[in-house]
Amino acid sequence: MTIALATRSAGDRSSALRARQRRRRLTVLAFLTPWILGVLIFFVYPLVDTVYLSFTRYDLLSPPQWIGLRNYEFAFTKDPQVRQAAWNTLWLVVILVPARMLFGLAVATLVVRLKAGLGVFRTVFYLPALVPPVAGVLAFVFLFNPATGPVNQILGALGLPQPLWFNDPALSKPSLVLLGLWGVGDLMIIFLASLLDVPREQYEAAALDGVNPWQRLRYVTLPSISPVLMFAAITGVIAALQYFTEAVVAASVASGQATTGGGNAALLGYPEGSTLTYAQWLYVMGFKNYYLGYASALAVVMFVVSLGVTLVLLRRSRSLVQGAEGTR
């Protein structure tokens, strides 16, 4: 090819090059066209439209009506349920996410040490993470059923107190955390892979320096797996912000009467609103009550928060990674 090019004149070469470049660009465009349309239709347009709709009153039947900041005013000063929903969601972000990460790391550390049965244990600990969320919640509401559930039967046999779990406003969210810990396998697998990737020489060098296990964790293991931890933290927080299925199904099944998705406002977040999450409130206001303008305002707040979380954590992670000298 180079020989063929060399024999041609300079003008020919540049036009051939240009033609090739153009074909290249067309190829890239052809490969990307569906995706570009997807970005425009399902991302850019709805994002802009959500912001617009958040300043309007809109119920699908009549065209949107501009009402300025009134939706935001209502959300931030008047709506008592959005406050409760935001509080419950914040609770999940602060408790559920770190609990799952710590437990996932602990289980992964244990599996690394179980050299002989690593494969079997990995499968066992991962298995619950595969269970469909609705099935997992149903199983847990049954297991923790106050009257006849196996957990309270066992606690009773041991002479321990038998809490009301999903039916107690103070324990409903901790019960959901237990469900989250049972399904910790997704994090465990990721942590396990990165633990196995820590260079052996670093552990050997640390052993020669006579470090204790805590120092080994702090100065060898954590710096090496910190990018993976950070990624898990970001995705965990984002998932907690949109926590929906488990809370909705747990409330509906534990109360034994709510319709799917919480059409009955009195039973929302059963018991006593303790499981009402922000995403659920957005769903109910927008798609059950058709306050679409108000739901858009809630969505804009959610967008700002999740974008902020992502950016803050990303910046922290960069400094963390650089501190550990291995920049990716």
Place this chain on the structure above:
Amino acid sequence: MTTLTAPPSSAPARAAADRRDNLRARRRRRLGWIADHAVGIALAIVFLSPFVFIVLQSLMTSAQALTGDLWPRSWHPENYVEVFTRAPMLTYLRNTLLYAGLATLLMLVSSIPAAYALSRLQWRGRTAALVVVLMMMMLPPQVTQVPIYVMWTNLHLTGTLWPLILPNLLGDAFSIFLLRQFFLTIPQEYADAARVDGCSEWRVMTRVVLPMAKSGIAATAMFLFFYCWNDFYGPLLYTSENPDNWTISLGLASFRNLYQVQWNLTMAATILAMIPVLVVFFLAQKVFVEGITLTGVKG
């Protein structure tokens, strides 16, 4: 624990002391081994016990299911048949397969070329495009839900599963990200060789790169399939008013409300919803674990 190599020494007394130390270290290591495995086995029992309890429950009579008994007095596998007569499980199954199957198929058609362009082709704006993919992946679906819902309402497609299937025709951010990660692991040399031979980029992709990325594509397809299979929010949003189009997750969530006290049947239905996912996992465990591992590694 890593073994410490003893410092070189000539005195025989030193050697004897070393041997003693070695023995002690070995004993400590064995104790550690036993402790680790004891904790591991205990934890494994805790992780597996929910499955055992719900299977036992699902085999009880309705009367016994009302008690706190943990062990069935008599065994009733026919509960699993009864589930099908109590709820339109086959309809749920058909709808779920339709949703998951079509969504996965459309995703592969649209996302493979996009992921290929994002990982194997050089062009200006590639980094920016990747940032967009990551943002679309991270953003909660609720953020853009209202206008998208309005759009499907105007197309008269609410009440069906199409609003959940069709968007995959235009790419799925998570799948694109994952496929890109897989494509990056394939050596460039083969593709370059094919290009020198005059292959078009499309042929390079379909004939050279894709066959080498088979397991990655399988993992990505499986992830989306499982995501759709498990999805509750999507079907609830679009089909809750139309039970004919409910998926297994939706049907299961309302099952207990229809059959208040019958925990045995509810648990049988729960197990039926778990089985397909678990079976596929055991059949394709290696591909699956590889895929999950890649989701945690940021490019």
